[in-house]
Amino acid sequence: MAGAKEIRSKIKSIKNTQKITKAMEMVAASKMRKAQDRMTATRPYAEKMRNVICHLAHAHAEIKHPFMVEREVKRVGYIVITSDRGLCGGLNVNLFKKTVSEMMVHHDKGIEIDVVAIGRKAVEYFKRRGANLVAQASHLGDTPHIEELIGTVKVMLDSFAEGNIDELYLVSNDFVNTMTQKPVVSKLLPVAGPDDAQLKHHWDYIYEPDSKVILETLLMRFVESQVYQGVVENIACEMSARMIAMKSATDNAGDIISSLETMYNKARQAAITQEISEIVAGAAAV
Amino acid sequence: MLIQVDIVSAERDIWSGQATMVFAPGEMGELGIAPRHAPLLTRLVPGEVRVRDENDEDTSYFISGGILEIQPHHVTVLADTAIRAEDLDEAEALEARRRAEETMADRRSEMDYARAEAELAEMAAMLETIKKIRNRKR
Numbered sequence: 001m002a003g004a005k006e007i008r009s010k011i012k013s014i015k016n017t018q019k020i021t022k023a024m025e026m027v028a029a030s031k032m033r034k035a036q037d038r039m040t041a042t043r044p045y046a047e048k049m050r051n052v053i054c055h056l057a058h059a060h061a062e063i064k065h066p067f068m069v070e071r072e073v074k075r076v077g078y079i080v081i082t083s084d085r086g087l088c089g090g091l092n093v094n095l096f097k098k099t100v101s102e103m104m105v106h107h108d109k110g111i112e113i114d115v116v117a118i119g120r121k122a123v124e125y126f127k128r129r130g131a132n133l134v135a136q137a138s139h140l141g142d143t144p145h146i147e148e149l150i151g152t153v154k155v156m157l158d159s160f161a162e163g164n165i166d167e168l169y170l171v172s173n174d175f176v177n178t179m180t181q182k183p184v185v186s187k188l189l190p191v192a193g194p195d196d197a198q199l200k201h202h203w204d205y206i207y208e209p210d211s212k213v214i215l216e217t218l219l220m221r222f223v224e225s226q227v228y229q230g231v232v233e234n235i236a237c238e239m240s241a242r243m244i245a246m247k248s249a250t251d252n253a254g255d256i257i258s259s260l261e262t263m264y265n266k267a268r269q270a271a272i273t274q275e276i277s278e279i280v281a282g283a284a285a286v
Numbered sequence: 287m288l289i290q291v292d293i294v295s296a297e298r299d300i301w302s303g304q305a306t307m308v309f310a311p312g313e314m315g316e317l318g319i320a321p322r323h324a325p326l327l328t329r330l331v332p333g334e335v336r337v338r339d340e341n342d343e344d345t346s347y348f349i350s351g352g353i354l355e356i357q358p359h360h361v362t363v364l365a366d367t368a369i370r371a372e373d374l375d376e377a378e379a380l381e382a383r384r385r386a387e388e389t390m391a392d393r394r395s396e397m398d399y400a401r402a403e404a405e406l407a408e409m410a411a412m413l414e415t416i417k418k419i420r421n422r423k424r
Contacts, residue, residue: 048294048364052327133389135386205327208312
């Protein structure tokens with residue numbers, strides 16, 4: 001059995017760790033609340049944007065924008081959103097698993113893949129895997145601004161407009177509730193419209209100045225807003241995942257401490273017993 | 287007769303409610319939108335969106351550009367939060383691409399990478415603090 005002193009120092013170090021995990025849990029909990037508020041604040045824009053796009057898809061537009069036309073798929077683009085920091089349970093790992101399984105489907109068909117990584121973890125992961133990383137953004141902080149993402153998204157949009165990629169996917173975590181986050185893959189481009197046959201009445205917007213420019217702007221904003229929403233949601237996911245992970249780490253530390261304390265008491269008891277028996281034996285010898 | 291108005295930006299909900307009339311700075315000139323306006327899509331230039339309520343009182347919201355969608359009983363203003371310009375976007379895109387290339391080209395030992403990263407994180411934190419202090423002074 002280890003000496004009492006060693007056990008005591010072990011307990012001390014675990015208590016320190018526990019303090020840290022406890023603090024991280026509380027920080028994550030308070031950040032999560034803010035992140036959730038932000039998530040609800042950004043939702044209306046994404047929703048309204050989707051509405052407008054939906055109206056647009058139903059309108060009998062005079063031209064079809066390239067972003068709305070399906071074409072043969074030779075190369076696809078992925079925008080993958082992860083957190084900057086680790087210590088948040090299986091959040092990023094699950095997302096990568098999902099991404100890789102999706103990518104394998106494309107890979108097996110001989111379709112090439114371009115990746116845009118948002119968040120430090122994604123950058124590191126795809127670098128290690130040797131993926132074709134075309135753009136990246138990281139260190140967005142807890143309050144990301146859409147300005148920081150515009151460039152990164154534009155790389156993919158340009159690539160799509162030039163015909164380098166034929167489909168664009170977004171991979172991010174969906175915030176179900178505090179306990180559950182689900183990695184989801186959604187298709188951003190081309191924007192799917194209903195068939196012409198389904199349209200009941202033919203109407204179209206008045207476009208000022210002309211439809212091409214507006215559609216271009218609108219679809220760009222649409223993709224940007226979806227990515228931004230993904231980033232904001234991912235932060236809420238990260239914080240809640242971290243809170244849960246740190247809570248269980250704190251609980252585990254507590255368990256270890258209590259078992260070590262039992263061990264320490266036993267060791268102490270053994271030392272006292274030994275001392276007494278030595279004294280008794282010494283006294284008997286006199 | 288009223289028209290439903292929603293003014294939203296990517297980062298937050300700005301205003302939504304009923305109005306009798308809405309004025310918005312369209313790219314081709316200011317638009318006055320009354321209920322039952324024809325469906326219209328236009329880009330907005332930086333300026334103010336004025337909303338007139340039932341009591342004939344105007345409320346103004348500044349926007350730095352965006353998109354305006356009009357349906358007969360519904361007006362949606364999708365406001366930009368950032369100042370947008372084609373060349374500005376282009377510069378951002380180049381920057382993002384350069385970062386990725388740098389990462390891919392960086393084949394030095396993990397140790398170097400870790401150190402560089404730590405330094406970078408520190409600089410970022412420093413910048414953040416400077417920004418915060420500046421904001422406070424303002």
